[in-house]
Amino acid sequence: MRPNATPYDGNWTYWATRKGQAIGTPTRIAKLLKKQKGKCKWCGQYFTPSDVIEVHHIVPRCLGGKDVYNNLQLLHHHTRDDKTALD
Ligand SMILES: [Zn+2]
Numbered sequence: 144m145r146p147n148a149t150p151y152d153g154n155w156t157y158w159a160t161r162k163g164q165a166i167g168t169p170t171r172i173a174k175l176l177k178k179q180k181g182k183c184k185w186c187g188q189y190f191t192p193s194d195v196i197e198v199h200h201i202v203p204r205c206l207g208g209k210d211v212y213n214n215l216q217l218l219h220h221h222t223r224d225d226k227t228a229l230d
Contacts, residue, residue, distance in 0.1 A: 145196070154195070155167060155191055155192055155216060156166050156176060156181060156189070156190045156191055156192050157192075158182070159172065159173035159176040159177065159181075160176045160180060160190075161191060162177070162217060163176075163177035166189055169172030171198065171212075171215070172196060172217065175198070175212065175215060175216065175217045176190065176217060176220065178212070179216065179217055183217065183218055183219045184199075184217065184218055185218045185219065185220065185221055185230065186221070187228055190217070190219070194219055194220070195219065195220035195222050196217050196218070196219065196220070197217070197218050197219070198214050198216075199215065199217070200214055200220045201213075201214050201215065201216055202209040202214055202216070
């Protein structure tokens with residue numbers, strides 16, 4: 144057997160960002176992490192394993208936004224006030 148670095152060493156955001164997958168991480172989140180190079184679309188900071196990550200629809204589903212990768216982005220769990228400031 145070849146020695147392998149274990150993909151799960153607690154730093155799942157690192158692995159998901161690097162490989163687009165990580166054990167225990169939903170595929171959708173891992174793929175989006177890779178696409179976004181591990182950074183939040185709102186504040187530009189890197190996600191860390193202890194962060195609460197939200198999958199956010201760019202075009203809201205109520206406005207016809209589709210549940211596809213092109214319409215999804217990952218954000219930290221920013222407060223409602225933060226999000227209001229976007230508008
Ligand atoms: Zn953020």
